[in-house]
Amino acid sequence: MSTTSAFSSAPSPATPPATPPASSPALSAQFLGAGRIALVERPRPEPGPGQLLIRVRANAMCGSEKGQFRDGWKTTPGHEIVGVVAQLGEGASPAIRVGDLGAIFLMDFCGGCRWCRAGLTNQCLAKRADMGFSHDGGYGAYTVVNENIFFPIGSGIPADEATLLLDVMGTGGHAIERAMCVHADIRTVLVNGAGPIGLGVAAMARILLGAQTRILVSDYNAFRLRLAEKLGAEAIDLARTTVAAACAGAPDVAVDTSGKGSARLQAMEALAQRGVLVCVGHGEDLALDVSHHLIAPERSVLGSEYFPFSDLAKNLARLRANQAYLGQIITHRFPISDLAAAFDLFWKGDTGKVIIEQR
Ligand SMILES: [Zn+2]
Ligand SMILES: [Zn+2]
Known part of the structure; x- marks a missing residue:
């Protein structure tokens, strides 16, 4: 499935520099099991051909992370990711620019199977990844994604509210x-x-x-x-x-x-x-x-399982038209340094969506 049209009209927003100063540590969460979470410094990954390096700005917490929290996980969790493009891999679409804000679709769909060709990318027969599960997700400073799962948001919607486009x-x-x-x-x-x-x-x-x-x-x-x-x-x-x-x-x-x-x-x-x-x-x-x-x-x-990638464009228009109404669903925001405390609060249940923000 081509995503070219989705990129064509998105202006490059005047966002702060995508790459943090060298002194800013690139912390990633390691889920160790039994609710223990360590924040470790990781080297900045390199995007491969057709990939994007994403500097994570916001990741919404999800009840489906309970198993990762309880049992530990080998990759960095977080699958409701919004971030800015920090670097383009070789051959990535020239329509995508460093600094573009976008949401990351959980499922790295193949684009060529029967269901992808029908637009039902949530039923892909040859998924390459579930971001935040099989591959590093949004509880880290950076994630590397194939460009097909990057959905550009343009300007006017802050990163925390843009996570509403996902789950x-x-x-x-x-x-x-x-x-x-x-x-x-x-x-x-x-x-x-x-x-x-x-x-x-x-x-x-x-x-x-x-x-x-x-x-x-x-x-x-x-x-x-x-x-x-x-x-x-x-x-x-x-x-x-x-x-x-x-x-x-x-x-x-x-x-x-x-x-x-x-x-x-x-x-x-x-x-x-x-x-x-x-x-x-x-x-x-x-x-x-x-x-x-x-x-x-x-x-x-x-x-009903997740949603097709093409819904993101329709839902972006609905988010713009109903921003204050939908924004009520977000009740708490924490920096990644408070990730463990944020999960404690989230599991107690007196929250709507809880967002982990990074600058
Ligand atoms: Zn979720
Ligand atoms: Zn497919």
């Missing part, structure tokens, strides 16, 4: 668009889980489906439920009530970000006829009574 808007919006593939009249959306992905789903439901759409968000966490309300959703406090009791008027779409089998089943049972359950959160199983849950009411169950 929050990208994954959240794709889940809603998956449901829109099979349902033409979505009036009520239920979101299981008010974590950052759930909040992203709720916000993108509002943006994609319109203000008249009723959005309900369920969780046990009062802080996160208040955030959902700020985004225009109705909160279902599972400490006080159940999804079934709260959903007067069955939802047309339920999006599960919790990964809990019981939550998925409750959502399925709450759905209206022709309703759609979209599973976004990895985790437990779902056992269905096919006749009762699916055939008679003509319901659907869909999976």
Whole structure:
């Protein structure tokens, strides 16, 4: 898949020098296991042919990093990366300039397989990397990426808010668009889980489906439920009530970000006829009574995994149009020197998105 058009009109913004002064240490996080994180100085990597050296400016923390935090990890984690181009490798597109700000797509897609050619780069058959998992990610000063996964942002959106283009808007919006593939009249959306992905789903439901759409968000966490309300959703406090009791008027779409089998089943049972359950959160199983849950009411169950690269351009326009609204999802910002403390806070749950910033 060519990304040339995405680069062609992006002006080179007047950003500070991409390369920090020589005295500024290039620290990278090493996840040692049991929640221990060491910040170590690493030499500045060299981009190879067709690659970009990215100076990381912001990386959003993600619940999917729990295993890396708990078990340790061989590469530098962090997969919601926004940074500036610090150096171009040999043969990299001349449309990309040193100093350009951009977001990094998690999956280094091949561009040539059946799904990439169809624009479904999140289903690539020959992925070369998952940034922050297989390759060094955003909890370090630098990351090296193949140029196809660099999405230029242009000017006007700060790096911390630009991270919203990734898991929050990208994954959240794709889940809603998956449901829109099979349902033409979505009036009520239920979101299981008010974590950052759930909040992203709720916000993108509002943006994609319109203000008249009723959005309900369920969780046990009062802080996160208040955030959902700020985004225009109705909160279902599972400490006080159940999804079934709260959903007067069955939802047309339920999006599960919790990964809990019981939550998925409750959502399925709450759905209206022709309703759609979209599973976004990895985790437990779902056992269905096919006749009762699916055939008679003509319901659907869909999976939704990350999002296609081409969604970034559409979501950048939506971010520009809804910057203050979406910005509410970010509640905390920390320097990388406070990464361990930031994770402690994040795992306690009284946060929206937490951003690790670097200068
Ligand atoms: Zn993530
Ligand atoms: Zn591919």
